[in-house]
Amino acid sequence: MRPENLTKLKITVLAGGVGGAKMIQGIVNTIEPSRVTTIVNTGDDTILHGLCISPDLDTVTYTLAGMIDREKGWGLADESWTVMHTLEELKGETWFRLGDKDIALHMFRTNMLSKGATLSEVASTLCAHFGITTHVLPMSNDPIKTVLTLAETGEEIGFQEYFVHLSHAVPVSRIRYAGIEDATAAPGVIKAITSADVIIISPSNPFLSILPILSIPDISILLPPPVYQAMAPDQHHKSCNPADKQHINPEIRAKTVAVSPIIAGKALKGPADRLLNEMGIKPTAAGVASIYRDIASVFIIDDEDVALKEEIEDMGMKCLATNTIMHDVESSRNLAIEAIKAAIQA
Numbered sequence: 001m002r003p004e005n006l007t008k009l010k011i012t013v014l015a016g017g018v019g020g021a022k023m024i025q026g027i028v029n030t031i032e033p034s035r036v037t038t039i040v041n042t043g044d045d046t047i048l049h050g051l052c053i054s055p056d057l058d059t060v061t062y063t064l065a066g067m068i069d070r071e072k073g074w075g076l077a078d079e080s081w082t083v084m085h086t087l088e089e090l091k092g093e094t095w096f097r098l099g100d101k102d103i104a105l106h107m108f109r110t111n112m113l114s115k116g117a118t119l120s121e122v123a124s125t126l127c128a129h130f131g132i133t134t135h136v137l138p139m140s141n142d143p144i145k146t147v148l149t150l151a152e153t154g155e156e157i158g159f160q161e162y163f164v165h166l167s168h169a170v171p172v173s174r175i176r177y178a179g180i181e182d183a184t185a186a187p188g189v190i191k192a193i194t195s196a197d198v199i200i201i202s203p204s205n206p207f208l209s210i211l212p213i214l215s216i217p218d219i220s221i222l223l224p225p226p227v228y229q230a231m232a233p234d235q236h237h238k239s240c241n242p243a244d245k246q247h248i249n250p251e252i253r254a255k256t257v258a259v260s261p262i263i264a265g266k267a268l269k270g271p272a273d274r275l276l277n278e279m280g281i282k283p284t285a286a287g288v289a290s291i292y293r294d295i296a297s298v299f300i301i302d303d304e305d306v307a308l309k310e311e312i313e314d315m316g317m318k319c320l321a322t323n324t325i326m327h328d329v330e331s332s333r334n335l336a337i338e339a340i341k342a343a344i345q346a
């Protein structure tokens, strides 16, 4: 199909932070934006200085608004830091960097939530404000917190404490998503999965961005999360008995394509390679493929990993090697076109 024929397809993207946002930008430059729905991880959400902060939702929204700080991958471009500098003088907590404009957005969100609005309503209000017609959905409106157990001490810490305060430079022995068993998918999420022509699992961190989405019970029925060796026992979704494969949903799997976040054994950004290793999974594109083998029929790897193609196809997935480094909108767009075409032809 030529790119112009793709534009009318309905695309749903599962996304987390930076990798997800760039993939989405490529997709909305290929597909009519109002026909794209992105389901965004909220396990990174945190409350700091009394402000409700949803980093992945903000990274996606800022990217779609063309206002993201591309060098950092989060926050707004052309920011000022007066509040942070003043807080530093007061010897306050400034390890989590919040720009002045970003703070206004968190104040706005906190105010809406305090008046009973849902995270979905906040997200759609912000999209309307920024003129974004792509549907940006939180994975859930219920509280879900990604917590990680430090391998050395057995202590459990919150996501931002791990990711930012400790610069994710500490080994982890367990990851769990607190509150996940009682959470339900946000409005529109289930329909976005069942009615999509193509579902794209973006090259986000599998454990920190994608598995939280898959682990929400009513999403697990459609896109069952894998069971892996280091998984916290209470996270095993009852339907995911790898032996009987009963949990696989063939028609959803047939339209789902995943993009590897690992290239030549390394994550482009963040701790995905180390976490794979710490969770007992090979830190390679093939290791990531093994996580998604039951929910995606196509797996896209970088040209650098073409030697892994056969191993991945032996898992029962179609494997496509291409350039997966999205350093500008054009490369994001090309990857999006390749992913969509591969899913349609699968």
Ligand code: FO1
Residues within 6 Å of the ligand: 016, 017, 018, 044, 053, 054, 055, 056, 058, 059, 073, 074, 075, 095, 096, 097, 098, 102, 160, 163, 164
């Ligand atoms: N990431 C950092 O590494 N350092 C920060 O100071 C930081 C601040 C920050 C503020 C708002 C926001 O939306 C994201 C922010 N991030 C920061 C990124 C954040 O940790 C995300 O959760 C990661 O990008 C993972 O998705």
